[in-house]
Amino acid sequence: MAYRWTNDLTRADITPKSAYLNRRQILAGTVGLGAIGIVGGASAQDALEPNTLEEIRTYNNYYEFGVGKNDPAQNAHQLDTSNWTVKVDGLVDNPGDYALADLLSGLSVEERLYRFRCVEAWSMVIPWNGIELADILNKVGVQSSAKYVAFETVVQPDNMIGVRNRVLDFPYVEGLRLDEAMHPLTIMATGIYDEPLANQNGAPMRLVVPWKYGFKSIKSIVRITLTDKEPPISWKKANRREYGFYSNVNPTVDHPRWSQATERRVGGGLFASRQDTLMFNGYPEVASLYEGMDLSEFF
Numbered sequence: 001m002a003y004r005w006t007n008d009l010t011r012a013d014i015t016p017k018s019a020y021l022n023r024r025q026i027l028a029g030t031v032g033l034g035a036i037g038i039v040g041g042a043s044a045q046d047a048l049e050p051n052t053l054e055e056i057r058t059y060n061n062y063y064e065f066g067v068g069k070n071d072p073a074q075n076a077h078q079l080d081t082s083n084w085t086v087k088v089d090g091l092v093d094n095p096g097d098y099a100l101a102d103l104l105s106g107l108s109v110e111e112r113l114y115r116f117r118c119v120e121a122w123s124m125v126i127p128w129n130g131i132e133l134a135d136i137l138n139k140v141g142v143q144s145s146a147k148y149v150a151f152e153t154v155v156q157p158d159n160m161i162g163v164r165n166r167v168l169d170f171p172y173v174e175g176l177r178l179d180e181a182m183h184p185l186t187i188m189a190t191g192i193y194d195e196p197l198a199n200q201n202g203a204p205m206r207l208v209v210p211w212k213y214g215f216k217s218i219k220s221i222v223r224i225t226l227t228d229k230e231p232p233i234s235w236k237k238a239n240r241r242e243y244g245f246y247s248n249v250n251p252t253v254d255h256p257r258w259s260q261a262t263e264r265r266v267g268g269g270l271f272a273s274r275q276d277t278l279m280f281n282g283y284p285e286v287a288s289l290y291e292g293m294d295l296s297e298f299f
Contacts, residue, residue, distance in 0.1 A: 072200035094140025129191035150231035
């Protein structure tokens with residue numbers, strides 16, 4: 001890696017878990033006093049005030065457990081995360097079926113406070129705990145011919161109502177170009193607010209790529225493959241016209257059915273205004289990865 005990413009925020013910038021309910025009451029009172037502009041406006045985005053754990057755990061897309069935002073929280077308790085293994089294969093020096101603890105052993109878990117932007121034009125701010133993906137890839141040994149990294153989500157038909165209903169072509173698959181995967185911003189998350197990932201958030205390990213739309217951050221990973229060819233991704237397979245391989249957050253390129261210029265912050269309150277969406281979701285340090293590319297073509 002060229003450098004390790006450094007967060008300029010501290011623990012003091014994160015809402016303590018013990019203050020969740022108090023925070024909600026204070027915000028409600030502030031709105032009542034007419035200071036609506038403070039809540040959900042530009043200042044809230046600049047401050048990167050994180051969402052509560054309750055919001056993060058109850059407003060999810062995880063189609064294996066249903067298509068409604070509350071479905072994963074209601075159904076994901078059925079996910080079996082015991083004895084979790086991750087297959088690592090393809091163009092690597094040390095392929096194999098790794099117990100999760102062995103795959104992550106010796107690697108440093110860091111706290112990353114990231115914006116999270118869904119392609120559906122809603123957003124959150126989430127305090128992840130995780131490991132730089134580059135550290136995992138370096139551990140297994142990336143061969144020089146590798147150009148992409150492919151990922152696959154677990155399939156448990158008996159436990160996943162969405163799989164049984166064939167909501168998508170499962171297993172859910174995603175991919176990154178190798179330089180995207182090795183960028184210091186890209187992490188494998190194992191927790192939120194220093195607590196293990198809830199099943200509906202992608203337990204026990206999920207990808208987080210903060211400058212891309214949320215569907216790129218694949219959940220409950222059971223396979224990582226290094227390859228020299230661009231791997232298939234689930235939403236592009238489902239609708240090539242609407243979902244591209246790169247899926248970078250880009251307010252100048254609309255989804256065919258809605259604008260991407262603004263976003264609704266989850267938990268912002270009834271009267272909160274929409275926020276302007278930032279290019280690369282506010283992470284300009286990744287712009288050099290796409291120099292010379294037409295991002296309206298490679299979307």
